[in-house]
Structure formats: C-alpha cells, structure tokens
Amino acid sequence: MFGIWLMLHVDRARLAARLSEMAMVGATGRGGVHRLALSDADRQARDLLDAWCRQKGFSLEVDTVGNMFASRTGRSSEAPPLLIGSHLDSQPNAGAYDGPVGVLCALEVLESLDDLDVETRQPVQVVNWTNEEGARFRPPLLASGVFAGIYDAEFALNCRDVEGIRFGDELQRIGYAGPRQPGWPISGYIEVHIEQGTVLEATGAVVGVVTGVVGIRDLQVTVVGEDTHAGPLDMRSRRDALLGAAEMIVAANALGLEHAPDSRVTVGRIAVPSDSHSVVPGLAEFTLDLRHPESNGLDSLEKAARERFQRIAHDRNLELRFKQMFEYPPVAFDISLRDEIRSAALGLGHPALDLPSRAGHDAWNMARVAPAAMIFIPCRDGISHNEREFAEFEHIVAAADVLLNTVASVTKSR
Amino acid sequence: MFGIWLMLHVDRARLAARLSEMAMVGATGRGGVHRLALSDADRQARDLLDAWCRQKGFSLEVDTVGNMFASRTGRSSEAPPLLIGSHLDSQPNAGAYDGPVGVLCALEVLESLDDLDVETRQPVQVVNWTNEEGARFRPPLLASGVFAGIYDAEFALNCRDVEGIRFGDELQRIGYAGPRQPGWPISGYIEVHIEQGTVLEATGAVVGVVTGVVGIRDLQVTVVGEDTHAGPLDMRSRRDALLGAAEMIVAANALGLEHAPDSRVTVGRIAVPSDSHSVVPGLAEFTLDLRHPESNGLDSLEKAARERFQRIAHDRNLELRFKQMFEYPPVAFDISLRDEIRSAALGLGHPALDLPSRAGHDAWNMARVAPAAMIFIPCRDGISHNEREFAEFEHIVAAADVLLNTVASVTKSR
Numbered sequence: 001m002f003g004i005w006l007m008l009h010v011d012r013a014r015l016a017a018r019l020s021e022m023a024m025v026g027a028t029g030r031g032g033v034h035r036l037a038l039s040d041a042d043r044q045a046r047d048l049l050d051a052w053c054r055q056k057g058f059s060l061e062v063d064t065v066g067n068m069f070a071s072r073t074g075r076s077s078e079a080p081p082l083l084i085g086s087h088l089d090s091q092p093n094a095g096a097y098d099g100p101v102g103v104l105c106a107l108e109v110l111e112s113l114d115d116l117d118v119e120t121r122q123p124v125q126v127v128n129w130t131n132e133e134g135a136r137f138r139p140p141l142l143a144s145g146v147f148a149g150i151y152d153a154e155f156a157l158n159c160r161d162v163e164g165i166r167f168g169d170e171l172q173r174i175g176y177a178g179p180r181q182p183g184w185p186i187s188g189y190i191e192v193h194i195e196q197g198t199v200l201e202a203t204g205a206v207v208g209v210v211t212g213v214v215g216i217r218d219l220q221v222t223v224v225g226e227d228t229h230a231g232p233l234d235m236r237s238r239r240d241a242l243l244g245a246a247e248m249i250v251a252a253n254a255l256g257l258e259h260a261p262d263s264r265v266t267v268g269r270i271a272v273p274s275d276s277h278s279v280v281p282g283l284a285e286f287t288l289d290l291r292h293p294e295s296n297g298l299d300s301l302e303k304a305a306r307e308r309f310q311r312i313a314h315d316r317n318l319e320l321r322f323k324q325m326f327e328y329p330p331v332a333f334d335i336s337l338r339d340e341i342r343s344a345a346l347g348l349g350h351p352a353l354d355l356p357s358r359a360g361h362d363a364w365n366m367a368r369v370a371p372a373a374m375i376f377i378p379c380r381d382g383i384s385h386n387e388r389e390f391a392e393f394e395h396i397v398a399a400a401d402v403l404l405n406t407v408a409s410v411t412k413s414r
Numbered sequence: 415m416f417g418i419w420l421m422l423h424v425d426r427a428r429l430a431a432r433l434s435e436m437a438m439v440g441a442t443g444r445g446g447v448h449r450l451a452l453s454d455a456d457r458q459a460r461d462l463l464d465a466w467c468r469q470k471g472f473s474l475e476v477d478t479v480g481n482m483f484a485s486r487t488g489r490s491s492e493a494p495p496l497l498i499g500s501h502l503d504s505q506p507n508a509g510a511y512d513g514p515v516g517v518l519c520a521l522e523v524l525e526s527l528d529d530l531d532v533e534t535r536q537p538v539q540v541v542n543w544t545n546e547e548g549a550r551f552r553p554p555l556l557a558s559g560v561f562a563g564i565y566d567a568e569f570a571l572n573c574r575d576v577e578g579i580r581f582g583d584e585l586q587r588i589g590y591a592g593p594r595q596p597g598w599p600i601s602g603y604i605e606v607h608i609e610q611g612t613v614l615e616a617t618g619a620v621v622g623v624v625t626g627v628v629g630i631r632d633l634q635v636t637v638v639g640e641d642t643h644a645g646p647l648d649m650r651s652r653r654d655a656l657l658g659a660a661e662m663i664v665a666a667n668a669l670g671l672e673h674a675p676d677s678r679v680t681v682g683r684i685a686v687p688s689d690s691h692s693v694v695p696g697l698a699e700f701t702l703d704l705r706h707p708e709s710n711g712l713d714s715l716e717k718a719a720r721e722r723f724q725r726i727a728h729d730r731n732l733e734l735r736f737k738q739m740f741e742y743p744p745v746a747f748d749i750s751l752r753d754e755i756r757s758a759a760l761g762l763g764h765p766a767l768d769l770p771s772r773a774g775h776d777a778w779n780m781a782r783v784a785p786a787a788m789i790f791i792p793c794r795d796g797i798s799h800n801e802r803e804f805a806e807f808e809h810i811v812a813a814a815d816v817l818l819n820t821v822a823s824v825t826k827s828r
Contacts, residue, residue, distance in 0.1 A: 197646025227800040230680035230703050231772030232611025235670050249660035256649050266644035268691045277682045277701040279799045287691040289644050358645035385693045386641040
C-alpha cells in the first residue's frame with residue numbers, strides 16, 4: 001500500500017500531446033478515426049508509435065502477426081516481462097479512444113518509469129496488438145489470440161477481408177511482418193481501456209477495476225425463402241426472407257431485454273443478396289451477438305433465440321440455418337492485480353468501482369496465459385464505436401497514474 | 415374477327431430453338447440467367463438477336479440509348495411502324511423468361527409474317543429495350559422512357575451503376591451506342607410478357623389480356639440512431655436503427671396485407687453501413703416499394719406507411735427521412751388493341767382472361783405516346799426474378815400465335 005505522499009504521477013502534457021497526435025492518424029474530420037487493421041492509416045499509427053519508442057531508446061520488436069512490443073529493461077534479465085498496452089486499430093468511422101488510450105497510457109508509464117528513475121525487477125513491455133476490433137479481419141482479438149496460443153500464426157496470416165485480401169499480405173505491404181515468434185512467457189498483463197458503458201459515469205467513479213469479461217457468442221443466421229417479383233404475386237404467397245429476418249431482429253431485442261441487466265443481444269450486420277427494390281428477398285443473412293457473464297447464460301440465450309426464430313420461420317414458410325462464428329467464454333481477472341489497481345486508485349484519491357466488461361478485450365486472451373487485469377476509464381454516455389466517443393482527459397490521466405503505480409508496485413523486488 | 419380456319423400460326427420449332435439458345439447467354443447453371451443491362455452477357459444477347467435479324471434480311475437500327483429495332487417493311491412507306499417486343503436484360507440471378515420471351519415471340523412473328531407472305535400496311539418493328547429491369551442502372555424502364563420522351567437521352571447516358579460506371583460509357587464499350595435519335599412516331603406497341611403472378615394459373619386461362627399497369631411509387635427510407643458498442647451500453651439506452659427498420663419492415667408488410675388484394679408493399683433492399691457484429695447500428699436505409707391500381711391508393715399507402723414508421727421512430731428515439739426515388743402512375747391499355755388480342759385468343763381456342771399488371775413494363779411508357787397493350791403468359795407459381803422462373807412452352811407458343819394474329823389484323827389495310 002502506498003500512502004498518498006508516495007504516489008507517482010505521469011507527465012500530463014506529454015500524454016495529452018501524444019493522444020492528440022495519434023487522433024490525427026486516420027481522422028474522419030468529425031472527431032473520430034477510421035483506422036482499420038493493416039490499412040495505410042494503421043501503418044501510420046504504428047510508425048508514430050515506433051518513432052516515439054525509438055526516440056526514448058526503448059527496444060522495439062514485432063512478432064510474425066504484427067504485434068508491436070517496446071521494452072524497458074528490468075533488474076533481472078531472466079524474469080518474464082510485465083506486458084501493458086492495448087490496440088491502435090479501430091472500427092469503421094469510430095472514436096479516437098477505444099484502443100489508443102490504452103497503448104498511449106502504457107507508453108506514458110514506460111517513459112515515466114524512466115523519468116522517475118524507477119527500477120523494475122522484470123522488464124516492462126508496451127504492446128500494440130494487431131486487429132483487435134475484427135472489423136476488417138474476423139475474428140476480433142486475432143493477434144493477441146495468436147500470442148496466447150488460441151490460434152496458430154498461420155490461421156491469422158490466412159484470414160481475408162471482405163475484398164479477399166489476405167492478412168499476411170497486408171502485413172507485408174505495410175512493413176509490419178516481424179521476425180519474432182509470438183507467445184513468450186510474461187509475468188502479467190494490464191490494459192487500460194474506456195468503459196464503453198455508463199456504469200462509471202452513473203456512479204461517479206473515476207477508475208473502473210474490471211472483474212472479468214462476459215462471454216460472447218457470435219452466430220450467423222441465414223433465412224431462406226424465395227426471390228419473387230414485388231408486384232404480381234399475392235402478398236400472402238410470398239416467402240419473404242427479409243420480413244422473417246425483421247421479425248427475428250425484433251424478437252432478438254425482446255429476448256435481450258427480458259434477460260436484463262446481464263444480457264446483451266445485438267444484430268449488427270444484415271445482407272440481402274437480391275438487393276433490388278422490386279424483388280421480394282429470398283435470402284437474408286444476419287449476425288447474432290450474445291453476451292452474458294455466465295456460460296450457461298449464453299446457452300440459454302442461444303436456445304431461446306433458436307426457438308423463437310424457428311417459430312417465425314415456420315409461420316412464414318422459411319428455412320433457417322445457424323452457424324456459430326466464434327465464442328469467447330467468460331473470464332475472471334486476477335484477484336491480486338485487481339487489488340493492486342484498487343489500492344493505487346485509492347492511494348491517488350480516485351473513487352474506484354468494481355465492474356465487469358461486456359466488451360471483448362485482448363486482456364481476455366492474455367488471462368489464459370498469465371495473471372491479467374484491466375483499468376476502465378469513464379466514457380461519455382457510454383457511446384463507443386462511434387465518432388462521438390469521448391473520455392475526459394482528467395480521467396485518462398487518472399488511469400495512467402493508476403497504471404504507473406500498479407506497475408511500480410508489482411515489479412518491486414519481493 | 416377470324417374464324418378458327420383462318421388463324422395464323424408461328425413456327426414452333428424455330429421459336430423453341432431461339433428460346434433455348436438465348437437462355438444460354440449469361441446462364442447461371444441453375445436454369446436462370448444473370449444478364450445485367452450493358453454487361454458482357456447483355457452484349458452477347460444483343461449480338462445473337464442482331465445475327466438472327468440479319469440472317470432474315472430485316473433492317474436493324476440502334477438508337478442513341480441502345481434500344482435495338484429490327485424492321486420489316488409495310489406497303490406504305492409513310493405509315494408509322496407498329497412496335498412489338500420487350501427486353502433482353504435481367505435481374506441478378508433471375509429467370510430466362512422475364513423479357514426474352516417477349517423479344518423472341520416478336521421476332522418469331524416478324525419471321526412468320528415473311529413465311530406466310532402476310533403483307534402489312536405499316537412496317538412492323540421488333541424492339542429490344544435497354545435497361546428495363548433497373549437492376550444495374552436506376553430507374554428501371556429507362557431507355558423506353560427516353561423513347562417515350564419521359565427522360566432526355568442525356569439523363570440515361572449519365573446514369574451510373576453502384577460502381578460508378580456510366581451508362582453511356584458501357585453502351586460505347588459493348589458497341590451499342592447507335593446513331594438514331596429515339597422517339598419516332600409509332601402506330602402502336604404490343605408486348606408479350608410472363609405474368610409473374612398466379613392469376614392465370616389459378617383460373618386456368620392461357621392468354622392474359624392486360625388491362626393496364628398498376629401505379630408504383632418507390633421511396634428510400636433512412637433511419638438514424640446512434641452507433642454504439644454491442645456490449646457495455648444498457649440495451650434500453652440504445653438507439654438501434656436496424657431494430658427500428660425491422661419494426662418498420664414488419665409494419666409495411668402488415669399495411670400491404672390490410673389493403674389486399676389491390677396493394678403490394680415490399681422492402682427489397684436494406685443497408686447498414688456500420689456492418690459489424692459488435693456495433694449496434696446507428697444508420698439503416700431501406701427501399702419501400704408501393705403498388706396500387708389507383709393514384710389515390712398510392713397516396714393512402716404512403717401516408718399510412720409514413721405515420722406508422724414515424725410512430726416507431728418516435729418510440730425508439732430515432733430520426734426518420736423519406737425520399738421519393740421514382741413513381742410510375744397507373745395506366746390503362748388501349749381498349750381496341752385489347753379487343754383484338756381477346757379476339758385472336760378466342761379465334762385460336764385459347765381461354766383468355768382480363769387482368770391488370772402489377773409489375774412495371776416498357777408498355778407502360780409506350781402507352782403515353784401510342785395505343786399500347788400487353789399479352790401475358792402464365793408463369794409457374796407466380797415465381798419471377800428467380801432462377802426457378804418457368805413458363806410452359808405451349809403457353810409461349812399460344813402468346814406468339816395471339817401476337818401474330820393481332821399484328822396481322824391491326825396492320826390490314828383499312
């Protein structure tokens with residue numbers, strides 16, 4: 001435990017400058033960024049991080065799936081490093097906070113350790129994970145998944161975007177296909193991230209101590225009817241797949257609300273291949289994203305969705321297919337790291353609150369291989385994946401300070 | 415009136431051969447065709463029609479928007495020609511009957527007039543209209559609309575497909591930008607087409623005498639909410655544009671059913687730009703296609719749709735925008751041509767039935783400038799704009815025979 005007089009502080013001005021410079025990379029002009037994984041904008045963001053790290057003399061390494069690591073040496077050359085960081089890629093036309101705030105707070109901590117002459121036992125590494133969002137290459141959390149041994153590097157390199165462009169080819173093109181095999185031992189992982197919800201805001205807490213991540217299960221739902229002309233056929237004889245899908249979307253939302261407050265049910269993508277104003281759609285495909293803190297909660301949401309959709313399909317003379325796209329089981333974060341984060345927040349005088357994450361994060365993958373934890377920053381109106389995403393600079397500084405003190409504490413000799 | 419012993423007949427074998435050869439152009443391999451306007455497949459279909467016409471010595475002309483005309487001279491060189499035909503372009507992955515059957519029945523009639531030494535007063539012209547479907551270049555019925563003076567040729571030439579490719583450039587590319595100004599005087603227009611509904615099939619009629627075309631009004635509906643992350647935000651705080659659109663699609667269908675049997679209400683296209691499994695969509699756009707035999711029926715459908723959508727938008731804290739894309743007012747076909755068609759059907763011994771068309775056709779545009787009429791062919795299960803579209807060959811022959819006798823009758827000297 002620190003007393004308040006012993007707490008460390010980051011360099012606010014430097015952090016502010018880096019946040020604004022990074023927000024200009026892939027800026028949409030409306031306060032957001034459009035920085036899809038392995039795009040030219042992603043390359044620019046990486047180049048900027050690289051330049052900052054080199055300036056400070058931190059050694060930089062890139063692994064074979066493009067994850068970037070900047071290291072500050074520790075007293076012991078054998079102790080596995082403590083990893084801190086997040087991601088620089090974004091959703092399409094998204095905010096400037098989701099991801100970069102975690103990478104730049106981590107970099108700020110690395111620099112502050114230098115400035116404050118803090119010696120750590122093990123090395124501390126700042127990481128920028130490739131393709132966290134999964135907006136361009138499915139699945140999300142891809143390259144941290146490779147680091148954690150969930151996927152082979154080959155799997156990631158062979159992923160393709162909607163235009164058929166290969167992850168591995170894009171990685172080569174932007175110059176971030178590194179030599180190092182991902183997956184070396186680490187002593188822990190801590191990630192700063194915006195909450196993307198309203199829990200902290202509603203309670204007035206400044207620092208979120210994340211207890212774990214809810215489980216997420218993603219399904220692809222295909223509704224099959226019959227393409228027909230919009231005019232001549234009697235409306236009662238139609239087998240309208242989009243109409244069926246619309247009823248399912250309404251049913252999915254009702255299902256989520258019935259299982260509030262733990263559940264989230266979302267339809268985020270829909271495709272109607274016939275795509276003509278005068279064709280009654282014979283095929284509609286949509287995604288179904290289920291979130292719940294318990295595995296059996298996911299099972300029960302899926303079961304209920306299948307039953308309701310099946311009833312709709314039956315009533316409308318439609319066929320229905322389900323395909324599971326990916327699943328992240330619920331995880332709990334490391335108790336001892338959570339205690340360290342809470343102590344740091346209290347020591348700094350910031351009101352802290354325990355809460356679960358309902359979004360997937362790279363920390364989820366890391367929790368499989370090392371003690372992991374996250375620090376949440378309040379986020380205005382809970383809006384994220386949107387250009388209007390916003391976090392108070394004071395709250396970002398608070399998270400950086402908490403991370404700095406947590407890192408200093410857990411890397412002390414003991 | 416003909417007696418049954420005087421009726422003319424087309425060459426069944428030739429018609430069968432031409433239908434199958436044309437169905438191979440742009441064939442999908444599953445019984446349908448994919449022959450979008452001004453595509454390479456459309457060019458091949460045009461080349462085939464051109465070759466058949468040249469073989470028989472019919473003079474061929476192409477106008478500046480790509481409409482093709484094959485002429486057989488009449489006794490009088492001054493009388494405006496009688497136009498017969500339809501279109502060779504198709505919807506995506508559609509049937510082989512919607513369009514080509516009308517062009518090939520018309521060509522068969524031209525050849526049969528030769529074979530049977532029938533002299534006509536005015537010239538008879540077979541027409542293949544460009545971009546009837548509107549699947550590639552909006553609006554549909556584009557080049558017949560230019561011929562009828564509804565659009566300028568420049569308007570058509572500057573239309574662009576979703577990839578931004580210009581109609582005029584594609585027309586040049588496939589070699590069908592002709593020299594003739596569209597819009598010369600004609601004495602009438604008759605089009606053979608599949609019904610695309612089940613009225614003829616249900617009643618056992620073989621020949622449909624089309625009374626007119628219902629009005630069609632197309633709107634673009636934009637639903638605006640807020641892009642947010644699928645996980646953290648409370649589901650009740652969402653402003654989910656796709657959920658609102660889904661409720662509107664369900665409401666639109668209910669509206670159409672309430673106004674049965676005259677109305678058709680269809681949502682055929684939907685787009686969700688955020689397009690991510692983990693983003694609650696903040697924007698959804700869809701088309702609303704309204705069909706009704708009366709103009710005030712269209713008004714009342716649109717009014718009801720706007721009211722219901724507005725209520726849904728209000729309840730879900732969404733904004734709503736409507737944009738009218740195009741409108742075709744209802745038209746009635748020429749009484750005297752309808753009588754001729756009915757007489758020919760009766761003379762040939764084919765059960766005939768009067769019915770309206772609920773789909774747009776080039777005859778709709780032609781009805782503005784000349785006496786126009788249509789002959790419908792029964793179509794299995796009413797399925798159209800689908801690879802499973804099917805019409806009995808016997809029914810196609812019946813329509814060709816009816817067209818032949820109708821043309822012979824209306825072009826007699828009198």
